[in-house]
Every structure is written in C-alpha cells, then in structure tokens.
Amino acid sequence: MISTYHRPKTLDEALDFLTQPNTLPLGGGTLLSKATADSVAVVDLQALGLDSLRVNGNDLVIGSTCTLQSLLESSDCPQALKSAIKLEAPLNIRNTATVAGTLVAGDGRSTFTAMLLAMDAKIEIQTTKTDTTTLSVGEFILTRPSGLITAITIPLNVKSAFEYVSKTPADKPLIGAALSQWNSGRTRLTLCGYGKTPLLAMDGTEAEGVQEAAANAYHEAQDEWASADYRMDVASTLAKRALESIA
C-alpha cells in the first residue's frame, strides 16, 4: 500500500527523498500500486525527464522511465528487442510500465531482461547525488544494487534474435532464447522461461557450441510448467533457430 507519495521536479530532490527509510522509486507503478499489507513511500519519477530515447554512436540510450510501448514503437529499437517486449506484458501494461521498473521487477520469465542480457546492456545507476555507477545487466540482476536507475544502454551494432515456445503465441514463453552476435564473432545466448532470473548460457568468441550451451544451461530447469528434459531439448533447438535467423 502506498502511504506517502512524492513527486520531485529534480533528480537531486528525488535522491533526497530516496534516502528516507522504506521509500522506493515509482516507475509506471503497475507493480508498486498493487495492494499489499506493507506501507511504502514512493518517489514518482515522471517529472524528471528521464524518458528519452537517444542514439549515441553505436548505442541506444533508453531513459529509465521510457515506457515499454514507447521503446517498442521507436524505429531505433532493434527488432529482436521488440519481439521480447511484446511478450513481456500486454498493451495496457506496456503503455505504463517503464523499462527500469520492468528490469527491477522481472524474474526468470522476463523476455525483456533476457534480451537485454544477451545484448550485454549497461545500466546507469545514480547511487548518491554525486556518485553514479554503470553495471552490466548481468551484474545488475545478480547483485540487485540499491540506487536510482537513470538509463539503460544497448548496442545497435549487433545482430540479435529472439525465439520462443509458449502455450499460446501471446503467452510468456516456457522457454525463450535471446541471441546477440557482434562483428567480431562474439556470441551471447541467454535463456528465459524459468527461475528467478534469465540465464546467460554462453558468451563466446564465436557461435560454436551454442546448442550444447543452451541445453546445459537448463539441465535443472524443472517446474510445474515443463520438465528439465523438455526445456533442454527446446532450448537447444531455439538457439539453433536464433543463430540461423541472423546468418
């Protein structure tokens, strides 16, 4: 339950509020506004102008309060990321949910986070008024640092693909495979559809072994939705399909 609502006009003001106990940044509020027994103070970020999308050289810099739908509709958004965003949430949620809120709230079924992880996206975090830090999305989801996310940066000079299997085309995947390949040959494969976070299955200097890496990464991926054997088999096929689609 939201007991206190702040709407700062500057980043400094927001950071001051966030030093208070039991106070969280509010992105789109689609998760934070859900009814809970605990009361929380929120700092609404919408007046801070953090919702821009900017191409900077070979990168796309996505402001933390950019909504999933704005990113999806941007001509600068890579097609594979668009596919992943469409599966992350339905249109009404995408219109409100922000990229930072989705990254923070996402679990192992998050298609958006899986694609960011494959792209080796960088997360900019304002830790205090004077300090910022930049983490890879892999470091971010492992360490879950405190602080205010201000931007997410993805590379535009990579080829990417997102392949998945789900119960219906619009359902969140039982198994999703996100793949990115750099001109150097560097190939990253991540999997989603299971567990607490998407998994980095491979980060290699070339694509060889991508199918084996996919199967190995999901050897314990058993839950009420699918067996580990099924996920291993499908992950391997999806990895092959993703690689073929960018060839």
Ligand SMILES: Cc1cc2nc3c(=O)[nH]c(=O)nc-3n(C[C@H](O)[C@H](O)[C@H](O)COP(=O)(O)OP(=O)(O)OC[C@H]3O[C@@H](n4cnc5c(N)ncnc54)[C@H](O)[C@@H]3O)c2cc1C
């Ligand atoms: C009907 C419905 C269906 C949903 N379906 C799903 C689903 O299928 N899967 C799923 O994962 N979620 C689902 N959600 C939850 C939620 O919509 C998503 O996780 C959403 O993407 C969160 O984004 P938001 O911007 O609304 O985050 P908020 O609700 O504003 O915040 C979520 C978390 O992120 C933190 N946060 C927000 N912005 C920042 C920032 N800039 N820096 C640091 N921390 C920040 C908040 O403090 C909070 O802890 C659903 C919600 C609804 C209402």
